[in-house]
Amino acid sequence: VQLQASGGGLVQPGGSLRLSCAASGYTFDDYAIGWFRQAPGKKRTAVSCISKGGSIIYADSVKGRFTISRDNNKNTAYLQMNSLKPEDTAVYYCVRDSDCTTVALDWRDGIEYWGKGTLVTVSS
Secondary structure (H helix, E strand, O other): OEEEEEOOEEEOOOOOEEEEEEEEOOOHHHOEEEEEEEOOOOOEEEEEEEOOOOOEEEOOOOOOOEEEEEEOOOOEEEEEEOOOOHHHOEEEEEEEEOOOHHHHOOOHHHOOEEOEOEEEEEOO
8 A cells, every 4th residue: 555645845825736636556446535733743634534435524614725635547636725724734644444434533643544745835
């Protein structure tokens, strides 16, 4: 199983970025895909998840600003981030979950597969 996150970078407050997570090594359609993030000096926390059936959850801190989606034909998930704030600065990781339960519980130790993170910096 491999998960490769990309799309991070430096953006000004109020700006947008779209992260991608390319998955391989398993049947993409059979699993949920989620995102965690880790800000400097803080613990890694759940951001969002989309199940194989398309059910979606978001952390309260990103509701209304972030949109998660998946393209099963491309084995890729996306995290569209709008109205970015300095507190969104973090390394973002995509993860495989069975049905978004682990992400919903913000249970880092329950995640078996993590991608390498991509750094998002929101600063003027």
